[in-house]
Amino acid sequence: MKIKDINRLIQKHLVPVFPQYTAYQDLLFRIDDEYLLRGYCFEVRGNGEYDLHLHAFVQPLFKPGSGHIHFTFGETIPRKIRKTLFGFKTVPAWDATKENLDHSFQELAVAMQHTGEQFLDSIGDIRRFHEKFDKEKKDNLRVYEAVAFSSILVCNIQKQDRLLQGLIKETRDDEGVEWIMAIRNHATQMLDLPEQHLRLALLKQWAVANASALGLPGVSFD
Numbered sequence: 001m002k003i004k005d006i007n008r009l010i011q012k013h014l015v016p017v018f019p020q021y022t023a024y025q026d027l028l029f030r031i032d033d034e035y036l037l038r039g040y041c042f043e044v045r046g047n048g049e050y051d052l053h054l055h056a057f058v059q060p061l062f063k064p065g066s067g068h069i070h071f072t073f074g075e076t077i078p079r080k081i082r083k084t085l086f087g088f089k090t091v092p093a094w095d096a097t098k099e100n101l102d103h104s105f106q107e108l109a110v111a112m113q114h115t116g117e118q119f120l121d122s123i124g125d126i127r128r129f130h131e132k133f134d135k136e137k138k139d140n141l142r143v144y145e146a147v148a149f150s151s152i153l154v155c156n157i158q159k160q161d162r163l164l165q166g167l168i169k170e171t172r173d174d175e176g177v178e179w180i181m182a183i184r185n186h187a188t189q190m191l192d193l194p195e196q197h198l199r200l201a202l203l204k205q206w207a208v209a210n211a212s213a214l215g216l217p218g219v220s221f222d
């Protein structure tokens with residue numbers, strides 16, 4: 001299935017249910033907090049019964065190099081299939097056969113209302129995002145990076161410095177790994193800025209660049 005076909009189904013079945021979101025290619029997205037992209041990605045891997053995957057995600061646009069959709073801060077919304085009169089089984093994908101696509105997208109709308117929105121609400125606010133992942137940052141350098149840069153929006157400059165210094169320290173054992181060195185360089189660049197308004201300006205610069213790289217229509221941070 002082509003992206004234009006997915007977009008047609010999104011426009012037909014989901015935009016009327018989620019008018020606060022914008023449909024773009026295989027995405028349904030919105031940005032209603034500080035540089036946080038919130039949305040759904042519809043991934044079709046074939047034309048079989050279990051080939052349509054729904055991902056709910058939040059992506060911090062203030063994190064440098066976020067010009068592609070990632071699911072670091074996301075989850076796959078499962079499909080429930082009635083197994084018995086009183087029970088269901090859960091599978092990770094939806095029916096992508098041509099004759100069932102309209103019905104699948106109607107089911108997706110229900111799953112998004114009941115499961116997807118609840119998940120996104122739990123992390124779709126910048127303060128909740130920072131507080132949740134601050135507890136998980138040691139497990140994933142990408143998470144640590146997002147926490148450190150989100151601190152510019154929610155923390156005083158002393159805590160910002162501690163998190164940025166901690167992020168830089170986490171990269172010291174990986175000299176020569178390009179993506180890790182990029183994280184260190186960006187953290188150092190931010191840490192070297194002595195005033196809050198300068199840090200906010202750099203954060204905005206990164207967010208604008210990422211939104212442009214993603215090609216998101218109608219996004220402006222003016």
